[in-house]
Amino acid sequence: MMKCGKNHSDLHHRNMNANLCRACWIKRRFNTVISMIIFRNKYWLLLVFLLFSTILNAEEWxxxxxxxxxxxxxxxxxxxxxxxxxxxxxxxxxxxxxxxxxxxxxxxxxxxxxxxxxxxxxxxxxxxxxxxxxxxxxxxxxxxxxxxxxxxxxxxxxxxxxxxxxxxxRYEKQFVKTQQIAMDAGKGIWKQIAKNSSQTYIGNKKTKRFHTLDCPFNKHSLPKNRVFFNRIWDCFYNGYAPCKKCVVMP
Ligand SMILES: [Zn+2]
The missing domain is CATH 2.40.50.90 (OB fold (Dihydrolipoamide Acetyltransferase, E2P))
Known part of the structure; x- marks a missing residue:
């Protein structure tokens, strides 16, 4: 038991506590009650927080x-x-x-x-x-x-x-890898894209679109953002998508 530092020879402390005077005993009880309230509230707050985060994170089906x-x-x-x-x-x-x-x-x-x-x-x-x-x-x-x-x-x-x-x-790189596997396996649309066609396209590194050489959209890309492909296959294989205006899908 902690000493309260007061003079414990007075009569009060003998009735209240072996080591504390009345004033200190009351103060200590008060602190204990406050601590319990805070302690319990902390758990309530934690429960409320968990409940809300569960609701917010719940997947909507x-x-x-x-x-x-x-x-x-x-x-x-x-x-x-x-x-x-x-x-x-x-x-x-x-x-x-x-x-x-x-x-x-x-x-x-x-x-x-x-x-x-x-x-x-x-x-x-x-x-x-x-x-x-x-x-x-x-x-x-x-x-x-x-x-x-x-x-x-x-x-x-x-x-x-x-x-x-x-x-x-967010999933761009993952999708490109998946596409490369589908292309190598010749699935779906990739059956009809000729690997040996030889037409030059300009890819825009910023927009990830590819264009024919004469597409007016090429003027919007800076030379440093241009990449040249010699086959339509290579455009797709590198994750570039066709410009809707200039590229005719096979
Ligand atoms: Zn274009």
């Missing part, structure tokens, strides 16, 4: 109700999700001028594959730096309950190619 094409889906709550980091071939559709556009090779296959995998499945979303594009679509990585990320799965199957859009480039 929501059903897929529509698959529009090989890289866009709709969720039960109406959100339209663009699977980012990739681009799947177009399906047949009417363009903005109302003109009929036929499907690109493997466009319908990509949609069918994504439909088989995702329709009426509950999925979770992971966002990158920017959550929406200018079409008000949600930009995300979409996961199945078994942990499969469908963005990468489409690349793995050769039903989409890598199309990094800064700043949403």
């Amino acid at each position: 929501i059903e897929v109700t529509d698959v529009y094409d090989g890289d866009t889906i709709r969720l039960m709550d109406g959100r339209r999700i663009r699977l980012i980091g990739i681009n799947a071939p177009e399906i047949r559709h009417d363009n903005r001028n109302g003109k009929y556009q036929k499907a690109e090779p493997f466009g319908e296959d990509a949609k069918q594959y994504l439909t088989n995998k995702m329709i009426h499945q509950k999925v979770s979303l992971e966002m990158d730096q920017e959550a929406k594009d200018h079409y008000h679509r949600i930009l995300g990585y979409v996961f199945l309950p078994d942990g499969t990320m469908m963005n990468e799965k489409m690349v793995e199957q050769g039903l989409a190619y890598c199309m990094p859009v800064s700043p949403n480039i």
Whole structure:
């Protein structure tokens, strides 16, 4: 027992505590009660913190109700999700001028594959730096309950190619590696890309897009950011995506 430092020869301390006078005993009891309150509150605060962090970190699982094409889906709550980091071939559709556009090779296959995998499945979303594009679509990585990320799965199957859009480039390197494996295996769209075609393209290191030599967009890239490829195969193999204006996909 600690000594309180007071004169313990007075009568008070004998009734209260062998070593403490009344004033010190009261002070000590008071401190003990305060300590207990703080101690208990600390645990309450910890519990509240854990509860909130669990809620915030909880994965939201929501059903897929529509698959529009090989890289866009709709969720039960109406959100339209663009699977980012990739681009799947177009399906047949009417363009903005109302003109009929036929499907690109493997466009319908990509949609069918994504439909088989995702329709009426509950999925979770992971966002990158920017959550929406200018079409008000949600930009995300979409996961199945078994942990499969469908963005990468489409690349793995050769039903989409890598199309990094800064700043949403968290998985860019991973997707390019997956694409190289799909290309080497000749899966999906890679069956129709000739390895021996000899046309020169200019890649823009900043945008990760490649263009034909006469594309007007080349003037937007600084010479130090240009890289030349002699085959369309090499453009894709290095993770560059085709310019929509100048490159005609085989
Ligand atoms: Zn171009």
